[in-house]
Each structure stands twice: as C-alpha cells, then as structure tokens.
Amino acid sequence: MPATLELLRISATTAPAPGVRTMPTITKLVDTTTCIGCKACEVACQEWNDLPPETTVQMGTYQTLPDMTANFWNLIRFREHEENGALSWLMRKDQCMHCADPGCLAACPAPGAIVQYTNGIVDFQQDQCIGCGYCMTGCPFDVPKFHVKTQRVYKCTMCVDRVSVGLQPACVKACPTSCLQFGTKDAMLEVANKRVEQLHANGFAQAAVYDPPGVGGTSVITVLAHGDRPELYGLPRDPTIPMAVRLWKGPLKWLGNLAMVGGILGVLVHYVRVGRKDHD
Amino acid sequence: MTHRLVRYDFGERLMHTLAALAYLYLLLTGLAFWTPAFYWIAVVLGGGYLSRVLHPWIGLLFAATVLWMFVVWRRDMRVTPEDRTWRRAIRHYIRNEDDKVPPAWRFNFGQKQLFWLMVFGAAALLLTGIVMWLVASIPGELSAVGQIATLLHAVAALATIAGFIIHVYMGVAVVPGGLDAVIHGEVTEEWARRHHPLWLAQVKSENDARSRE
Ligand code: HEM
Numbered sequence A: 001m002p003a004t005l006e007l008l009r010i011s012a013t014t015a016p017a018p019g020v021r022t023m024p025t026i027t028k029l030v031d032t033t034t035c036i037g038c039k040a041c042e043v044a045c046q047e048w049n050d051l052p053p054e055t056t057v058q059m060g061t062y063q064t065l066p067d068m069t070a071n072f073w074n075l076i077r078f079r080e081h082e083e084n085g086a087l088s089w090l091m092r093k094d095q096c097m098h099c100a101d102p103g104c105l106a107a108c109p110a111p112g113a114i115v116q117y118t119n120g121i122v123d124f125q126q127d128q129c130i131g132c133g134y135c136m137t138g139c140p141f142d143v144p145k146f147h148v149k150t151q152r153v154y155k156c157t158m159c160v161d162r163v164s165v166g167l168q169p170a171c172v173k174a175c176p177t178s179c180l181q182f183g184t185k186d187a188m189l190e191v192a193n194k195r196v197e198q199l200h201a202n203g204f205a206q207a208a209v210y211d212p213p214g215v216g217g218t219s220v221i222t223v224l225a226h227g228d229r230p231e232l233y234g235l236p237r238d239p240t241i242p243m244a245v246r247l248w249k250g251p252l253k254w255l256g257n258l259a260m261v262g263g264i265l266g267v268l269v270h271y272v273r274v275g276r277k278d279h280d
Numbered sequence B: 001m002t003h004r005l006v007r008y009d010f011g012e013r014l015m016h017t018l019a020a021l022a023y024l025y026l027l028l029t030g031l032a033f034w035t036p037a038f039y040w041i042a043v044v045l046g047g048g049y050l051s052r053v054l055h056p057w058i059g060l061l062f063a064a065t066v067l068w069m070f071v072v073w074r075r076d077m078r079v080t081p082e083d084r085t086w087r088r089a090i091r092h093y094i095r096n097e098d099d100k101v102p103p104a105w106r107f108n109f110g111q112k113q114l115f116w117l118m119v120f121g122a123a124a125l126l127l128t129g130i131v132m133w134l135v136a137s138i139p140g141e142l143s144a145v146g147q148i149a150t151l152l153h154a155v156a157a158l159a160t161i162a163g164f165i166i167h168v169y170m171g172v173a174v175v176p177g178g179l180d181a182v183i184h185g186e187v188t189e190e191w192a193r194r195h196h197p198l199w200l201a202q203v204k205s206e207n208d209a210r211s212r213e
C-alpha cells in the first residue's frame, strides 16, 4: 500500500490524488564519465529487490543482457565509440527515468496501477495492473517490461521502500566510484553541473547534463561526455510522451466522449420529436 | 392478409445474435479501458484483469461473425442505383414521412451503410487489436506501431459506436417489428410492404415461381 499522503498522481482516476505532504524532488545522478562498468549496481538491484536471476547473454561486449527484463530493472548499456582515431567505452545506466510527466501513467487504464509520489518517484502497483501493456506504448524510454508468467509489467521502483525510510537506492549504495549519487534534485543538478564544468575544462567541450524537458525533467539525470549526441548512449534526443499517445488520451478522448453523449442525446431528441414509425 | 414471410433464416439470426452479444461485450469492456469513469463495468464483468484477457478473444469471435455476415449478406448489401434516390430522400425517412421515401430492396441504404461501416470497422479493429494484444513483443525501435495501433483502435471503435447507437435505436425504437424480426425471423406481408417493398415483390415472385413448379 503506497503512502497515501504522498500520492501526487494516480493512473486512471477521476478523483484528485490525496497527496498533501510536500517533499523535495529526489534525484539519482548518473555520471557516465566515472562509470567503470563494474555492474555492482545491477547486482545490488537484484539483491535488494530479491528478483530471480536472469541468465546472462554473451553479446560480445561487457553488457549483461540485450535489454532490461521484468526481473532485471537496471542495465548498464555498453557501447564502443570511435572518434578521431580514439576508442572510448560509453557506459550508461538504463533504468526507469522517473519522468516528472510520466507517459506510462498517462497511458495506463487501470486505476491505481501506476502512481507518482510527491518526491517524484513513479511506481507500478502490480496488484492493480491488468497487463494491457499501454504503459509500454506511453514510455519514451522503452522501460516497462512485461512478465509473461504473471502477465504484469515491472520496472525500477527507485527503491521506494528504501527511500521512504531515508536510505539511498541500493544501486547508489553499491557504486564504488560515486558515479551514482542520490539527493534532492537541486543538489544533484549542482553536482552534475560542477562535473560538466570540469569536463569542459578537460577537453570535453560538449559535455552536458541529460535532464530532458520534454517529459518535465527526470529524477534520473545523466552526465554525458558527448552531451550533444545522447543517441551515442542509446538515449533519445528529445523524448516526449509519444504524439499518438497524447492525441489518444487528449483530443480523441474528449471528441469521442462528446460524440458518444451527442449520439445518445440526438437519438433521444429524435424519439421525442419524431418517434416510432407507426403502422396505422 | 397476415401472411408471414421469412426475413432471416436460422443461420442469419444466430449469426446476428452472436455478433450483437460479442460486440456488446467488446463495447462494454473497451469503454472500461477507454475512460476511468467506466472502469466499474470491467469490475462488474469479472474484474479488469479478466476483461482485458477476454476482450481480444471475444474480439476474434466478433471478427468471425462479421466475416460470416460478409459472406451471407454481401450481395444483399451491394449499393444499387435505387439507393442513390433513397439517400436523397433520407430527410423524409428520418422524419417518418415514409410515403416520400423510395422503395427499398431487402436492406435500405442506411442498413447497407451500417453493414459496410461494421465490415471495415471490424477489419480495422481486428488488425489494430492484434497489434495491441502483442504489444509486449514489439521491439523498442518499432514502438510507434503499438502507439498508432492503440490510437486507431479507439478511432475505429468510436466509428462503429456511432453506427451501433443509430442501429440499435432504429431497430428497437423506431421500426416496429424490427427487433422481433431479427430474433424470430418472420415479418408480416404488411411490414414488408411498408419497409422493403422491392424485397417483398422479389420474394413473392420467387415463391410464385416455386409453387408453379
Ligand atoms: C476485432 C477484434 C478485436 C480485438 C483483437 C481487440 C483487441 C483489443 C485489445 C488487445 C485491447 C487492449 C486491452 C486488452 O488487452 O483487452 C483493446 C482495447 C479496446 N477495444 Fe478492442 N479488440 C477488438 C474489437 C473491438 C470492438 C468490436 C470494439 C467495439 C467498440 C472494441 C473496443 C475497444 C476499446 C474502446 C478499447 C480501449 C481503447 C482505449 O483504451 O483507448 N474492440 N482491444
């Protein structure tokens, strides 16, 4: 049961969310430039969430699996990048970004299956999930993963159970290089911007913080050495809730409801004014 | 005078009843996913989870019944030159000024339009519905396919709902004996003369030809 007073948004609900407790937005900082690809975060995630192990896949790189799965919510993506004769390894932590404006929640038709807390965490409540997969169409980062056996969808919880008692997420706790840090959004942006300045001074002129405004900013922000080309890391350049999903949940919903009510009213008016084709 | 004619044989009635029940279920569970205000319908029908599991299977049944209708009624539903004059007089039909409405064959132009709306609507719903059913296996690079299918499924559903509202209203409230005909299969000669005179003439000449043999 999620903390009632901290519910900022609830999927598919006609009533306002009851969250009155204000909390600072929390954020996880991922500094890809200090990631050594050790996968301690992957292990910590599996351990803390007590998820069944996934069989690793030999992909010819240091990456554990081709993609996240319903049992594996934290994947270090690995890419080799060659530029001006120099080879670099680009590591990026793939997980739910905890969007301020979450497409998964907007798309979800099941009341209470996806919630957002006042501290910014987006959380799936699998007991309310009906397994339609709409969240997968709404997410611009292809994060939610379907579990074939339970027919429900899973993803990173930002260790909401740890964060709500004042602990850091398990991955942050496990990271040996402080590439992962955790705190308020303001504090993390400050650290990230300082790091970007350092990178600029060290010859990475394009270094930048990835905090995409198209989804209202995210609670997982990433420092990229090649900040001008997030695609190199497998990140979308300007993610937003997909246009088709916005049309569907916005104008089409209103038009459709209006048309259905209009159709029924029209028929009633016809019945009152014209009525039955009487046989005399 | 109260001579009765067979308007729908048993197969046609079974087909129509199955299609109607399947459509009703799809409409109700679909509306539950469409808007939170109607989610209670899914709860009443066995819960959100069960509704979402059954909806695509009943969808297959619905698509099959529409295919059946297409096979059986396709010829009767072909739009004829008479339909063009009927369409021009649709105002009179709506206002129940039936003496000013040109005669119709087995189905009038409005019924034919509903039929084709449902045939194309069912095809679109089936196609997009299957994509939505398999949404978990769409690779990330093709996610637009799932998004567009979901949007189009709703658009196609709305189009058929418009037709469905008018169809049910006409059959139940406007045309006396309409509902009865599709359930029990028979109509009076008088009914046929009023609503489908060209069809009546056709049936009569066929019957005459048969009795002469
Ligand atoms: C013809 C075969 C059909 C198939 C295979 C199909 C499949 C689906 C699937 C997979 C979903 C997602 C939810 C779920 O998994 O249950 C869905 C949603 C829906 N379906 Fe169907 N369906 C079909 C026909 C229909 C029909 C005839 C209607 C009539 C109104 C309809 C109305 C809806 C609506 C309104 C939704 C919710 C859309 C939304 O949330 O925007 N479907 N359908």
Ligand code: SF4
Binding pocket: A095, A096, A097, A098, A099, A102, A103, A104, A105, A122, A138, A139, A140, A141, A142, A143, A144, A155
């Ligand atoms: S990254 Fe995807 S799953 Fe996570 S909050 Fe954003 S839309 Fe939802």
